[in-house]
Amino acid sequence: MLRGMSRWEPDAASRLMKAATELFDEQGYDATTVAEIAERAGLTKRTFFRHYADKREVLFNGSGQLERCWLEGIEAAPADAEPLAAVAAGFDPVAEMFAERHAFARVRSRIVQANPELQERELIKLHKLAGVVKGALLRRGVPEHAATLAAHVGLAVFSVAFGHWVEQNDPARLRALFDESLAQMRSVTSA
Amino acid sequence: MLRGMSRWEPDAASRLMKAATELFDEQGYDATTVAEIAERAGLTKRTFFRHYADKREVLFNGSGQLERCWLEGIEAAPADAEPLAAVAAGFDPVAEMFAERHAFARVRSRIVQANPELQERELIKLHKLAGVVKGALLRRGVPEHAATLAAHVGLAVFSVAFGHWVEQNDPARLRALFDESLAQMRSVTSA
DNA sequence: CTGGTGCATGACACCAAGTGACATCACCTC
DNA sequence: GAGGTGATGTCACTTGGTGTCATGCACCAG
Structure with a gap:
């Protein structure tokens, strides 16, 4: 078949x-x-x-795979990890998944940034992704509000790093950019 | 004329x-x-x-007025207010603006929640709103990353409170809900 | 009063996204 | 080889959205 x-x-x-x-x-x-x-x-x-x-959907097929990767990483995090650390644990498989798709990601990002309809679709996909991440945190026993906040903060970290990655020319740097973005976020929130 | x-x-x-x-x-x-x-x-x-x-746009006409209200409140905040406090200062005029529109807001919210296309439009309007709030913070001298984070956190506070407001039946409670949501956010982020 | 200008709307044709219904034809199973 | 399955083609149709021109009232100049 x-x-x-x-x-x-x-x-x-x-x-x-x-x-x-x-x-x-x-x-x-x-x-x-x-x-x-x-x-x-x-x-x-x-x-x-x-x-x-x-x-539009023809440009957003990979979002399901991104969800699965991220979830896999969160579920592999130690049970006693802080919520944001658990969210960040998903960055490992995600970075690995994108490693060989840098060229495509660049083209795709340029297309999406040039069109409001596509940006709308991107935002709702990210919103849905935040909901999925939140669900994974709830299953780990994180309370409702903390899960919501950690999921959205994690998503902001992801978005910032990913945005930098597609603007640069170093496909292997995504993992490092995740860490940098996370560190910035921690320093800002702790101020 | x-x-x-x-x-x-x-x-x-x-x-x-x-x-x-x-x-x-x-x-x-x-x-x-x-x-x-x-x-x-x-x-x-x-x-x-x-x-x-x-x-879709016929349901999103008020977003410009929301922007203007919020900005007005932020600009009226004392110059030495913390970023998140400045964002929260916008809640006063915003709550006042919505006070007499509870019935419409309920109907509108039900319509939007029932349709993915409309949710997409709602998300991009909120995203744009976050950008405007961030701009107001930048003009106050708040550094880039702090402004981005405070704007997004403020928007999360707004969204949560507004969501509760349209689910309840007490039009005058919006201002109080803003405060409650803000307090929850502060307690979660300080943990 | 007369004629011209501006502006919001109507009328009409048109394109492209998206859907429903039915036909087709290779492949698989028995 | 008869029939079922599943992905595709064909065709007609609805609807969102746009370009273009016509219409008619308000306003103004003389």
Whole structure:
């Protein structure tokens, strides 16, 4: 079933994402139609919407994997770790996951920053991510308010570091940037 | 020019907002078309889009006024106030502004919570609001990172209190809820 | 009073996002 | 080889959103 499907080229979703990213980068998000994306991927508009709920979603497929990575790291943290330390434990697998995607992350970030609709989607994905992180803290026994706060602070740390990472040209530095951003956050909150 | 325009009923924008809110409340956001809204307001679809950039924006007109209120309060704070205290100084005029809009805020909140598109718009408006608050702190001489953090923390305090306010039935309690939420935030961050 | 200008709206055509319904055709199973 | 499954194509349709031109009242100049 996964092998030997000769009727269609494999990995339709990946081809659509690749085609979409290229076109958004070449001519902008607004100027690119779904029909164009599908055509470049050798598919039809209708098939695009079978793989992605809407035109924006093609750029936000990785968010599920980011969630899983982060959760995995939090759950691997020692049971007696402070809430923010547990959140930060998720930075290890997350940095590893992004290590080989620096080039793509740069292009993607440029596309998103250039379009308000995409920024809206980015914000709601991050909001959902904060909710998931909060849930992991609640399961560790962290009280409600502390979990909410730690999750949002952790997300701010992540966002700042990630933003710096895509602006620089050192793919391997993400882990270090997480630590720097976290240290800044600690120094500011302790003041 | 503002008076005596007898050709059209006045306050087209207000009528459109009222019609939209009613229809969204009666039959849901998705099930309501822009043509319906315009018809109930005695206007046409084209005129709706002359007053609001898109269908969602009709529910987010007040955000500019919220910004101005909050800024006004921050700028009225004593020059030596701590960053978070300056942010909290904005809660006074904000609570006053919302005092007579509790009923509308409840309906509006229910509509937004029921629709992901509207939540996206809400999040980006809050994000923009955080940027404005941060700017006010920078003008007070607060350093970059502290301003970013204080703005986001202040926004979290606002969101939590506002969320409780629309769930309860005591329009006058908003100011007290701001204080309670702020106190909780302080106790959590100092732990 | 007359004619011109400005401005909000109406009317109409159009594009693109997104959806529902049905057809197609390779592959798998029995 | 008969039938089921699943991903895709085809087509018609609704709706958000925009460009363009026409309309008609208010206001102003003379």
